[in-house]
Each structure stands twice: as C-alpha cells, then as structure tokens.
C-alpha cells in the first residue's frame with residue numbers, strides 16, 4: 001500500500017500545506033496570547049514589537065491558508081472540511 005499517496009482524501013502536497021497552515025495558525029494564536037499576557041506590563045516599544053510580530057504571523061497564516069485553498073481548488077484534494085461545506 002502506498003501509505004503517503006493519499007490520506008483522508010488529501011495528497012502529500014496538500015497535507016504538507018495543511019501542516020504549514022496549522023503551524024502558522026498556531027504561531028499566530030500564540031503571538032496574540034503573548035500580546036494579551038503582556039498588555040499593561042510591557043513597555044510600549046516592546047509591546048509594539050509584539051504587535052508587529054503578531055501582524056506578521058497573521059499574514060503568514062493567511063498566506064498559508066490561501067496556498068492550501070488554492071491547492072485544493074486546483075487539485076480537488078480535500079479533507080474533512082468538505083463536511084462543513086456540504087448542503
């Protein structure tokens with residue numbers, strides 16, 4: 001059996017894009033949570049840097065999501081989120 005050809009209806013490329021997106025989304029969530037932890041206790045300029053880092057992380061996760069969605073459109077490989085769009 002070719003184990004890594006298709007898993008849950010998604011090809012290896014799709015899975016690696018999904019993985020990249022999940023990492024980027026996690027990094028963004030962590031940067032937001034760090035920002036909220038530090039609000040009010042961190043000097044303004046440091047807080048601004050956290051805010052900027054979080055903005056970059058948000059863009060990264062958007063780009064990763066777009067890459068994933070584009071791949072799914074072009075390649076018709078989908079995972080469980082088909083269920084969310086059904087109906």
Ligand SMILES: [Zn+2]
Nearest residue numbers: 011014075077
């Ligand atoms: Zn694919």
